[in-house]
Amino acid sequence: MAPGAPLACALLREETPFSVIAMSxxxxxxxxxxxxxxxxxxxxxxxxxxxxxxxxxxxxxxxxxxxxxxxxxxxxxxxxxxxxxxxxxxxxxxxxxxxxxxxxxxxxxxxxxxxxxxxxxxxxxxxxxxxxxxxxxxxxxxxxxxxxxxxxxxxxxxxIWYPVTVATQSRLIKGIIAGYLRETADSLDNLPFKLHDFGARGASSLESAMLGGMAHLVNFKGTDTVSGLVAARRYYDEPMAGLSIPAAEHSTMTAWGREGEADAYANMLDQFAGPGKIVAVVSDSWDIWNAIENIWGGTLKERVINSGGTLVVRPDSGDPVSIVCGSIERLMRIFGATTNGKGYRVLPDFIRVIQGDGVNRHSIPEILQAMQDRGISADNLTFGMGGALLQKLDRDIMSFAMxxxxxxxxxxxxxxxxxxxxxxxxxxxxxxxxxxxxxxxxxxxxxxxxxxxxxxxxxxxxxxxxxxxxxxxxxxxxxxxxxxxx
Structure with a gap:
């Protein structure tokens, strides 16, 4: 299916005169x-x-x-x-x-x-x-x-080759994550949300994002690629194929200035935290360790503990293996941890980590293995995957031929x-x-x-x-x- 205009035009069909659509x-x-x-x-x-x-x-x-x-x-x-x-x-x-x-x-x-x-x-x-x-x-x-x-x-x-390849890679990763959850977690209940689609902006076109985003949702239910939801609704009659949560980006955090970093995080809690709610905050705009130690684990610690919901801390730079393990272990030292039935440490329900930088089918098992080696349950972490999910693929990966x-x-x-x-x-x-x-x-x-x-x-x-x-x-x-x- 060619990248480009057809599906973009389809988005406008209900509101665009037929003559304009016919021309396009x-x-x-x-x-x-x-x-x-x-x-x-x-x-x-x-x-x-x-x-x-x-x-x-x-x-x-x-x-x-x-x-x-x-x-x-x-x-x-x-x-x-x-x-x-x-x-x-x-x-x-x-x-x-x-x-x-x-x-x-x-x-x-x-x-x-x-x-x-x-x-x-x-x-x-x-x-x-x-x-x-x-x-x-x-x-x-x-x-x-x-x-x-x-x-x-x-x-x-x-x-065929593109959605098949995305769906196949996504399913393979699902199997990898499931394996680590079986070894280090008490259940697989959270598996459908363990790989979140961050790939829309890295796709080659709107049509690619629609098809690839939809293909990922065959296996998981977490996505920020809205066009994938549109495609699943239009072509497979699925009212809502995936879910997301309020989340910060660097521009909304750095707009407060470095001196206002704690205020930016506090505002995220003001706007989106609460009983049963989940909010993700990118926390490495300047110093991820300072953000964990002195803001989330200092100034805002009691608010995080008492929000009734879950804060998801997002590191977004550095070596994924060391950053993930270091972030989780610091959070455990500050907020505590329990040992689950498999003998692995788990953060309190009110705080988790999402890693969205350097994530691909090769780094995911490396990160999870490093966590397991340190006695950390895979339940503590969610992955966000961007270009490697929707764009760094080609027909030769599976040697498609007609x-x-x-x-x-x-x-x-x-x-x-x-x-x-x-x-x-x-x-x-x-x-x-x-x-x-x-x-x-x-x-x-x-x-x-x-x-x-x-x-x-x-x-x-x-x-x-x-x-x-x-x-x-x-x-x-x-x-x-x-x-x-x-």
Missing amino acids: APNLILNVDSYKASHYLQYPPGAEYVSSYIECRGGEFPEAVFFGLQAFLREYLLTPIHVGDIDEAEEMLHSHGLPFHRAGWEHILQEHGGLLPLEISAVPEGTVVPLHNVMLQVVNTCPACFWLTSYIETALVRA KASAIRIDGEWHDVWKDPVTGPEKKSMRGRLALVNDRSGGVETIRLEELGERTNLLQPVFRDGRLLRETTFAEVRRRAELPPGD
Whole structure:
């Protein structure tokens, strides 16, 4: 899915005149790589149907959380193309130095009402799929549009790899945190809020923030990326996918001046503290140790203790491992600590720490391990993750690919595959595919003709401009949930 305007425009649809929206709407024909425009001339004579699939061919994670297809379908494939799209695409692509299949697009407009004659089958969203297995399969439904299957690759792969990768990384981190909570905390009750999304400003576009922010919320419920909430509501019918709390930033604290630092913190308590309430205050604008020792643990100590709510202290600079451990241990010395049933120290309920600087999937276990080594429970800490959550990702992390695997020519299906001698890791699958449960409790990809009585986990979700199956965000979350003990 292309970064940029489409979802930004969608935010204004209810209040913007249709004529303005129409001018801004994306042209699906141009949502493509340049070379795709010439491919309709490259297939063998008699071509009728092309079947392609998407898989993760390898990478840094052992499995993938399939997510994001419904958002793409609702945003892009339920709206028909019109003659203006064809005219614009013809002018641009000809000027760009390429042929243009005007007859093919006019056929789609006249015979299919401008809706793409494609069938897309996929695993249910939220399904955790091991690498090297088919997750999605697409085939044209009109033999005159054999070229369309691969034409949609650019938009479809982009629409899938990014939310899948964010959701997969987020789930992996959830498993890491859950493991440390099991070892050092009395419960996992707070796990859904242990990784908070700070990534909106670091994303490449509003659309990226929406999709990535929503993908993170498949696994957690804490976020400051409001656009992710909008996306979950719009595309997966989730009224409210996540929560946040009042929190300070450096500008609101430093606006009081260094001499007014204690007054700035006191104001945060005045405005937001109280029974059952949580407030986070960034406390390293000048000296985090002075803030802990002499302001939170001195001037404002009794107010913190007696607020009835929870103060979350946020360090925001320095080495994350030493800063987190040092902050928690200082707070424990000042405010006390109890020992939980696992034998680890826990701050009083009225005070906690959130670390949002230098947080990524590598530093999180380093921080938690250092805490455990010092006898500190993981329950004391929440993480905020920004660019590493939504932006420092690419398609190669999981080696996403969409490849043609079968073609029907003059009524007969033939296998299509690649197997480069210089890159065996890029070998593709052959034939029309199915995904089934195997005897070991996992899944395996097989040829469709081998399915027999087994259930194909790839189910049609889109056909000829219609959404055949809809899933809710709650269903996605349930499928992606960690198994007990993980």
